[in-house]
Amino acid sequence: MENRTYNDHVLLLEGLKVTQQSTYAAFTLLLIIYIFIMVANIGLIVLISMERSLHQPMYILFCNLPLNDIVGATAMIPRLLWDILTAAPERYITYIECVIQAFFLVGILLGLTIRLSRCRSNIFNPYCDNPSLFKLSCESVLINNIYGFAFTVVLFVSSIGSISLTYLKIAIVCLSSKNSSLNSKALTTCSTHLLVYLIVIGFGVTIIILHRFPKYAELGQMCSVLFLVIPNCLNPIIYGLQTKEIKQRIFRMFHRAKVAA
Numbered sequence: 059m060e061n062r063t064y065n066d067h068v069l070l071l072e073g074l075k076v077t078q079q080s081t082y083a084a085f086t087l088l089l090i091i092y093i094f095i096m097v098a099n100i101g102l103i104v105l106i107s108m109e110r111s112l113h114q115p116m117y118i119l120f121c122n123l124p125l126n127d128i129v130g131a132t133a134m135i136p137r138l139l140w141d142i143l144t145a146a147p148e149r150y151i152t153y154i155e156c157v158i159q160a161f162f163l164v165g166i167l168l169g170l171t172i173r174l175s176r177c178r179s180n181i182f183n184p185y186c187d188n189p190s191l192f193k194l195s196c197e198s199v200l201i202n203n204i205y206g207f208a209f210t211v212v213l214f215v216s217s218i219g220s221i222s223l224t225y226l227k228i229a230i231v232c233l234s235s236k237n238s239s240l241n242s243k244a245l246t247t248c249s250t251h252l253l254v255y256l257i258v259i260g261f262g263v264t265i266i267i268l269h270r271f272p273k274y275a276e277l278g279q280m281c282s283v284l285f286l287v288i289p290n291c292l293n294p295i296i297y298g299l300q301t302k303e304i305k306q307r308i309f310r311m312f313h314r315a316k317v318a319a
Contacts, residue, residue, distance in 0.1 A: 069156055069194070071149045073141035074184040074283060075276055085142045091287060092135040098294035099124035102304070109307050117304075123297060127290040133162035134185050134286055141184070156186035163286065164188055171202065184279050189269050210266065214259070221255060250296045254289055261285035 076084045102124045106112045137159065141149045151159075157172055164187050171188050174195035183190045188206065192199045228248060232241045261281050268278030298304050 067153055069151050069153055069179050069181050070147075071141060071151045071156075071181045071186070072183060072279075073144070073146065073149045074138055074279060076142060081142060085139060088135060088139055088142070088287075091291060092131060092139070095127060095131045095135075095287075095290045095294075098298070099127045099290075102294055102298050105304065105307055105311070112303060112307065120297065123293055127293055129162055130286055131290050133159050134283075138184055138283070151181070151186070156181065156191065159186040160188060160191060174199065174202075182275060184283050187282070214262075218259070221252075225252070254292050254296055257292070258285070258289050261288070 074084070103121050106117050106121055137151075153176070160171075163185065171191045174192070174197055176194040177196040178194045180194075181190045182193065188202075192202055225248060228244055232244050235241060261284055264281045265278060265285055268274045268281065271278075298308075
């Protein structure tokens with residue numbers, strides 16, 4: 059009875075596999091990344107909130123991106139840092155904590171997932187997500203897989219289609235325009251945005267594929283972490299510093315601080 063209660067409420071999280079020699083290096087690197095994500099994204103939100111000239115619909119909507127990055131990074135990285143310093147057999151997480159983490163990271167299919175009964179207690183992933191919660195069940199997850207696959211296909215096709223159409227229109231405008239300054243600005247902005255998009259799509263597809271091949275589990279775990287970490291690091295740089303008005307405000311603030319010093 060005690061074992062059954064334990065299995066129902068406490069899960070064993072595999073965490074990120076690092077060697078004993080690289081434990082502190084991995085911890086330090088991930089901590090620096092987390093601090094950067096938090097400082098950069100909170101800084102953008104504070105800047106937009108304080109600068110009245112940025113109180114426009116475009117920049118208010120822009121605040122949604124750093125807010126999402128903050129929530130996503132906080133849902134994963136602190137727990138991952140803890141697990142790096144914890145021996146593998148001691149990486150316990152309650153089922154409720156696991157569900158909450160999955161909700162804030164990739165909670166699209168969570169409603170279907172939490173209704174499944176559970177007969178396993180191992181999460182073979184650095185963090186909790188829907189596929190990992192699926193694998194706790196001994197029931198058939200066919201409906202979940204069909205729904206998840208259909209949703210993924212629709213999401214990817216609509217996303218790639220809309221992005222392709224947008225960039226095609228931008229390319230047509232640039233080709234028909236003789237304004238070299240406008241074309242240069244469009245090329246710089248679009249290329250960096252496209253880079254982040256391709257990184258997200260690439261890691262997303264890789265994770266979906268590797269979930270089907272257990273022998274590549276470690277590579278899948280690394281990709282699943284990078285899938286969330288890299289965009290969170292690049293977003294404030296690309297969408298912040300490449301927005302002319304925001305960049306000007308940042309430089310002005312640093313200039314004021316330098317003069318005051």
